[in-house]
Amino acid sequence: MANIKDVAERAGVSVATVSRVLNGHSPVAETRDRVLAAVRELGYRPNNVARALRTARTGALGLIISDLTNPFFTELADAVEDEARSLGYSLVIGNAGERPAQQDDYIRTLLDRRIDGLLVSSAGTGSAMLSEVVASGTPLVLLDRTVPGVDAPCVRADGRAALTELAAHLAALGRRRPAIIVAPAGTPTGDERLDLFRTALAAHGIALPDERVGATPDLQHTGGRRVMSDFLDLAEPPDAVLATDNLMALGAMDELRARGLRVPDDMALVVYDDVPWFTHTDPPLTAIAQPTRELGRAAVHTLLARIEGRPADPVLLPARLVTRRSCGEPPIG
Amino acid sequence: MANIKDVAERAGVSVATVSRVLNGHSPVAETRDRVLAAVRELGYRPNNVARALRTARTGALGLIISDLTNPFFTELADAVEDEARSLGYSLVIGNAGERPAQQDDYIRTLLDRRIDGLLVSSAGTGSAMLSEVVASGTPLVLLDRTVPGVDAPCVRADGRAALTELAAHLAALGRRRPAIIVAPAGTPTGDERLDLFRTALAAHGIALPDERVGATPDLQHTGGRRVMSDFLDLAEPPDAVLATDNLMALGAMDELRARGLRVPDDMALVVYDDVPWFTHTDPPLTAIAQPTRELGRAAVHTLLARIEGRPADPVLLPARLVTRRSCGEPPIG
DNA sequence: ACCACCCGTGTAATCGATTTCGTAGCCCCC
């Protein structure tokens, strides 16, 4: 591949001039045309590695995602990729697979690659390496999940309004024994969703006792199914279940179907994260829709603000309740 | 961040020695310990950008995926990422969004970044830039989709056995009027699947006339739904439909449900790509399962072979028929 | 005891760009 020296020789100028022409720095003279002609004839493209070394800017962003096969994160990654590209950045993706060790590993290689900034949707609470990122001065923005003790803005959705609305919805439909499937206590996201839901229900005089709070260490399908099974074995099973993740909701649905129970007749079901698939289930599931693509976009912008040294505030976008038929009563619209 | 010079000074040696120690080249002497100590004390990590410039190896692979939100490609990307990481490579992902122009754009920036190799699951038939990749000498491997006229090995699944089995399955269940939803004529993947299916059916004396071949320019949900709608409006509607992509199958299911038709009673449905979600639909869908993760792994290995100058043959892995209940008759197992 | 060799290490070139600094030429003005 041709390099800048080849171009300079062919155009009969110095490499400095070529660089200046290409970066639009100073010259407007007729050498300009000669340089551009040489570039065209040789099919020259600047070597980004060399440029990055000199300018200390790689033009690449890193994204650590906790589970790429989870549709919510897929959409998030897609949105981030889209926005990054449209702003001239490439995206190096790392899949943590919900394993903190692998996440740390990945963060390290991304730092070694001198990415310009890092977006992390953190697995677990592994913050050791995250503090190191902050210390290294690499701009960092947390995505979807906060990590206590890490000094970086977080971009995520606020479920308060949606959960309040959901509590009202359930109350109006006469559901008196709600339950929730969450991540284990200690996970910031899970704790928050539980607290908000409980508070919202209380406003309608509905309790959410601990026996109807089911935690799954794996945030997966199997965990959701097991918790639902436990719920159904209670002396007084719940009449409505909120799954705080789409995979867990899938598992819960499978358990219901396996027992021959029907939604919404025997059990109301609500899912956190409105992935497109849920409009195709039977019945379509009422969902708490996070503004996924907006979150991705906002995260990129926040990160760019940090990269350019502008102030970057945390972003909190409201989630919405999307009522379908899985709690009974077709929506009015 | 500390650089190699800082380490050299602190250890009282030259930068060359530090480099040699770190790359395990020659010394085993006691300077080695001094160097390692200095590295630890300073928290030194080699700058990959500088290293890449010198060695002409970035340790990054590029992956162009035609649609990241399509679960099949998500799983493919996930598998590629996993394998690449475990072999010490990072992955720069580009989402072509089924737009050839965007794909070309992305390929160009990846080349500028001097990735060590490129995997492409090509959108459309846009091969202009792909030929340029080959010309540039960057190792290239095609994934899932062949591109005529591009001299690069392709890693993909072979549907022959599965489609043969499917034809037998449908014949045995008495389905006499099969139909297929495919990409428009001219798309290598679509053409091949149509031909194989038609041939396999013919062996059982079953015809696949053109009126039961529905093409959708968008390989999406809406296209699948529209084609299914057309099928149902035929004087003699089909009694079995093969959707050659999971999104199109979703659309087809929606149309059936909207018309109050039932699977498998009123219509048998088979989906290409066995994404996990389809085991949760009601009824679970019979599917042609491509060995997605194996494809991803094989693609990375083939690419590495090319990178290291070893011979790299095309890879063709067999797809399997997974019978569930969407054509009638529960599976025997 | 001398020579050849090898081992461990340092010096400096190199990768391909950007950027600082210096300079030649030109215009303008007093």
Add this chain to the structure above:
DNA sequence: GGGGGCTACGAAATCGATTACACGGGTGGT
């Protein structure tokens, strides 16, 4: 006509690593 200020450009330093080459000193062979 000479000094000041531009403009357009080249020479060379620089980013942070790897590596070819040179060199000193110890070792072994004869």
